[in-house]
Amino acid sequence: MMAPNWLGTCFIAMTIAAWSHAQDAPPASPNPDTKYSPYPEQNFPNRVFFGDTHLHTSYSTDAGMFGNTLGPDAAYRFAKGETVTSSTGVPARLHRPLDFLVVADHAENLGLAPLIEESDKRLLASEWGKQVHDLVKAGKPDEAYAMWGSAVSERKDPLTDIDGLVESMWHRITKAAEAHNNPGLFTALIGFEWTSSPDGSNLHRNVVFRDDKARADQVIPLSAYDSEDPEDLWRWMANYEEKVGGRVLAIPHNGNLSNGLMFDSVTLTGKQPLDRDYAERRRRWEPLYEVTQIKGDGETHPLLSPNDEFADFETWDKGSFGAAKERDMLPREYAREALKQGLAYQEKLGANPYRFGMIGSTDSHTSLATTGEDNFFGKATAMEPSSDEIRFEERITGYLPDPQGRDYAIRHYQASASGLAAVWARENTREALWDAMARREVYATTGTRPIVRVFGGFEFTKDDLVRSDFARHGYEKGVPMGGELERSDKAPTFLVRAMRDPDGANLDRIQVVKGWLDAGGKTHERIYDIAVSDGRKIGADGRAKKKVGNTVDVGNATYTNAIGAPFLQAWWKDPDFDGTQNAFYYVRVLEIPTPRWTTYDARFFGLKRPEDVPGSIQERAYTSPIWYTP
Numbered sequence: 001m002m003a004p005n006w007l008g009t010c011f012i013a014m015t016i017a018a019w020s021h022a023q024d025a026p027p028a029s030p031n032p033d034t035k036y037s038p039y040p041e042q043n044f045p046n047r048v049f050f051g052d053t054h055l056h057t058s059y060s061t062d063a064g065m066f067g068n069t070l071g072p073d074a075a076y077r078f079a080k081g082e083t084v085t086s087s088t089g090v091p092a093r094l095h096r097p098l099d100f101l102v103v104a105d106h107a108e109n110l111g112l113a114p115l116i117e118e119s120d121k122r123l124l125a126s127e128w129g130k131q132v133h134d135l136v137k138a139g140k141p142d143e144a145y146a147m148w149g150s151a152v153s154e155r156k157d158p159l160t161d162i163d164g165l166v167e168s169m170w171h172r173i174t175k176a177a178e179a180h181n182n183p184g185l186f187t188a189l190i191g192f193e194w195t196s197s198p199d200g201s202n203l204h205r206n207v208v209f210r211d212d213k214a215r216a217d218q219v220i221p222l223s224a225y226d227s228e229d230p231e232d233l234w235r236w237m238a239n240y241e242e243k244v245g246g247r248v249l250a251i252p253h254n255g256n257l258s259n260g261l262m263f264d265s266v267t268l269t270g271k272q273p274l275d276r277d278y279a280e281r282r283r284r285w286e287p288l289y290e291v292t293q294i295k296g297d298g299e300t301h302p303l304l305s306p307n308d309e310f311a312d313f314e315t316w317d318k319g320s321f322g323a324a325k326e327r328d329m330l331p332r333e334y335a336r337e338a339l340k341q342g343l344a345y346q347e348k349l350g351a352n353p354y355r356f357g358m359i360g361s362t363d364s365h366t367s368l369a370t371t372g373e374d375n376f377f378g379k380a381t382a383m384e385p386s387s388d389e390i391r392f393e394e395r396i397t398g399y400l401p402d403p404q405g406r407d408y409a410i411r412h413y414q415a416s417a418s419g420l421a422a423v424w425a426r427e428n429t430r431e432a433l434w435d436a437m438a439r440r441e442v443y444a445t446t447g448t449r450p451i452v453r454v455f456g457g458f459e460f461t462k463d464d465l466v467r468s469d470f471a472r473h474g475y476e477k478g479v480p481m482g483g484e485l486e487r488s489d490k491a492p493t494f495l496v497r498a499m500r501d502p503d504g505a506n507l508d509r510i511q512v513v514k515g516w517l518d519a520g521g522k523t524h525e526r527i528y529d530i531a532v533s534d535g536r537k538i539g540a541d542g543r544a545k546k547k548v549g550n551t552v553d554v555g556n557a558t559y560t561n562a563i564g565a566p567f568l569q570a571w572w573k574d575p576d577f578d579g580t581q582n583a584f585y586y587v588r589v590l591e592i593p594t595p596r597w598t599t600y601d602a603r604f605f606g607l608k609r610p611e612d613v614p615g616s617i618q619e620r621a622y623t624s625p626i627w628y629t630p
Helices: 005-024 072-079 112-117 127-137 141-153 165-180 230-244 276-285 327-332 335-349 430-438 462-466 470-477 597-605
Strands: 047-055 100-103 187-194 205-209 248-252 288-293 357-360 395-397 420-425 442-445 451-457 478-480 484-486 493-499 507-517 523-532 567-573 583-591 620-623 626-629
Touching: 047 072, 047 187, 047 205, 047 288, 072 100, 072 165, 100 165, 112 127, 112 165, 127 141, 165 187, 187 430, 205 230, 205 430, 230 248, 230 276, 248 430, 276 335, 288 335, 288 442, 327 335, 335 507, 335 523, 335 583, 357 620, 420 430, 451 470, 451 583, 451 620, 462 470, 462 493, 462 567, 470 478, 470 493, 478 484, 493 507, 493 523, 493 583, 507 567, 523 567
Parallel strands: 047 100, 100 187, 248 288, 288 357, 357 442, 484 626
Antiparallel strands: 047 420, 187 205, 205 248, 357 420, 420 442, 442 620, 451 478, 451 493, 493 567, 507 523, 507 583, 583 620, 583 626
């Protein structure tokens, strides 16, 4: 039935009347000076981005000559969340994409393996190049690698006379970074690894550019052929910045394979005691330290921290790549001890060479940045997932004979599925991430993705924990991780929040690790539990004696989140503060136990699990310290 005409007429009249009224008396508008939204003027970091600053592709000779066929393009695609077929034919994908990646291929004969694969005419024109080419093509990569390794150890570049060879491969790498860099969505930072290895001791650094291809292409990466002295690397970096107006920083590897050289008390070349100039340059060029990666964990060692029940974690302490380790080398290899040494240098020199932030990364040589215990593609292509005994038994160190005949071999089942760099920034761009690294507003994880935030100051109260503007208040009244506090008569207070990886394990506890220098020049350390899960109590000594428990079923490689907490937070005031003493504070967050990658492998492939590594581990995060300097 048709509606009566008067009904439609009435509706139109009412609509026109309402419209006319709105035109006659518009609603009051805000004063142009009124600022309703609180966010336009906020500029403090409000997001955490997870990535890897240390990934090798086939362009690294020790990867490409041993079966890695995946170049930088595949590495970036994998990091961005695509499914990539590994060099051994296994489909691989991350559970969640990374936010950023640094392809850090070795500078020494950069791209040699792809050049061999392509039978590059420039390479074949070299007698040495043709020899290694023919050996690889004849199925003898071990012999070719031995030739190359000999050249590197003697620091005699066999391809130095071929103009433009390294430069052309460097330009390929920077081109791939430029192609995959997508500001706001995914960041491809340009970088390379400088592979200093005096007598087989690991002094490697990853060099990370803030800049784009146009600037990075104006230099050729420094290699160990040029020098093995970090001071020469710093000079190279200074020359780069002066030449192109760019910015660059270096990240030392964890020092547990350095045999005491990473944090030595004398310079590498001159063997001179460290002075203020050295301290200032090292702090300037190396604001970060890679505290955890595939080659073990470098936070601390049980012999250095005997009162730390969590110190013996993924420990690699047998030797370097060239010789077994002496016990007196340990204090010059681990992050916590170096941070303590830095306080002493600050007092003695007026500058601290070891005022570094802490990150993790993989050092994977598969082009696949995997850190999940249930998705670990190994150190190198030969050790990718399979039931072959090489997966567990391949030696990573111990190939070269020890002068005293000692066994210092470390096998692949002792490798760690670690780690990641977590960066607090506002934007996922080269500039924002690099700037956060330079100011040390970063933390390390052993492979999972908990969210951790720390502020230190002198005015925080317990009530600040529940503020709706927690972060804004933290920046206004204090400093974030990586920051510095100046002299005060008040004891510093800290606000700490930690949330579990949304796809991972609950949290066990939050700890503050403090180091300080007493009036007699002696360094100390102490650990405080500041938040624990499951209603456990923290005693008067600042420690929770009761363990969180363990739900891991080793046989089935499973666990449950029936214990622990998804979120922990704490306000903490240093009960032992002395305003005259140099000190640092960093936060360690421990997850509940979960199956180790060897446990997952044993279950998946039906293998016997190695007995001298644990069936379960407690993944963790280490924040950059906050320093107090009187």
